[in-house]
Amino acid sequence: MSSFATDRARSSNRPLSIVVLLGGWSAEREVSLASGRAVVGALRSRGHDVREFDPAEMDFFAYPWAGADAAFIALHGPFGEDGTVQSLLDQMRTPYTGSGPQASRLAMSKSASKQRFRATGLATPNGHTVHVLEAKDSAVQKAEAIGYPLVVKPDGQGSSIGVSMLESPHGLDEALEMAYRHDPLVVLEKFIPGREVTVAVLERRPLPPIEIQSGRAFFDFQAKYHDDTTRYVFDLDLPAGVIGRIEGAAVAAVDALGCTGVTRVDMRLDPQHEPWVLEVNTVPGLTDHSLVPKAAQRAGISFAELCEQLVLAKLSPATEANITRAA
Structure with missing residues (x-):
């Protein structure tokens, strides 16, 4: 498979059928919708046949994945970033952007x-995990062992959702309660x-x-x-x-x-x-406030080019051969 640098210099010789996965059920749904729709617009501007797929509104297993050349994952949070949708797409034999199931998990x-x-x-900052079923004293002791200031964050959540920073033990209970709303496992981390x-x-x-x-x-x-x-x-x-x-x-x-x-x-x-x-x-954000598009632009890579080449880099050899023959 060619490297990103090689793929970047090449564009598809025929329109690709690409499914952009967006939305979902997580607390980051609105961010995912914004990211996904930006990707849809970018890929369509490159001439591709692009469809949206929102797993919160559509049946994953009833979808005609066999007709898609690739899937672009713009799902943030659980299901989209934890290896779940990656495993499902592997089962469907559909190439997809980003990391595989294990790395995602x-x-x-x-x-x-x-x-x-x-x-x-x-x-990496010193930290401890606390489970929602642990005694309150355990969380207090772990926080004291780390020292303040510290950050309280859900173990498996993105976009800084449910995250608090504490300068002292005051507010620890409230910070844990907020983090537990998003994950039963919480990380206490030393603030750098x-x-x-x-x-x-x-x-x-x-x-x-x-x-x-x-x-x-x-x-x-x-x-x-x-x-x-x-x-x-x-x-x-x-x-x-x-x-x-x-x-x-x-x-x-x-x-x-x-x-x-x-x-x-x-x-x-x-x-x-x-x-x-x-x-x-x-699965970093791809909204107009997001950092990856800004960094890519600084490096001379347009947003549309970035999105297209992320897809091209994941195409199967057979699909790449078909594209070559179609030229």
Whole structure:
């Protein structure tokens, strides 16, 4: 299979039949709809036959997947990012964008990801998991062991949904209660002071890092999708060599989980300019506020080209051969 760099220089010689999966049941439904519809428009602008599929409104197993060349996964959160839809599409023998089932499951779980990061020598904040059935004293003790400030986050949720930052033990009960609404397993994580940085990675190729300046303690849901005052800075004022370390950590994090396609690696950059990996997003947002399209544009890749080449990179050899013969 050709690399992303090779695919990028090539466009399909015939229109492809592409199904964009969007919407779903998760708390990120509205974000997914926005991402998916942006992808639909981009792929149609490249001349492809594109259809929308919302699993919350349509029967997955009754859908004529055999007629599709590929599926573009724009489903955020559970079902879309946890390996479920990837496994189903594997059963249907339909090529799809992004990572496979195992990598998706690992990346979706913040605690499992953290274990992989540590095992490969990546710096990641200290943390503990707390289950909804655990005694209250257990959560308090684990939080004290980590130390404040700390972040409380659902283990398997994205877009900073259900996430709180605490400067002290005050508010821990409320933060846990909010996180438990989204996942019975919650991660307590040491907050790393410094700067918020994210790196999009395309098939092991890091795109320009972005510093996020939101005016908030951390990059929460409001800042990600609704706050027009959030600033995205590409020209990072950093000592020589730091950008390379940030990019290297991003690629290493993606490799540690076995991810493919386009991913987004979120980090904190501490006052000593050391990158701390927080998580890897295997289905990053593709809305007008999203970071991957901004990074791709900075690297000279248009949004339409990005979407098309993510599909082309996943086509089966037989489909690629048919496209070649159709030229």
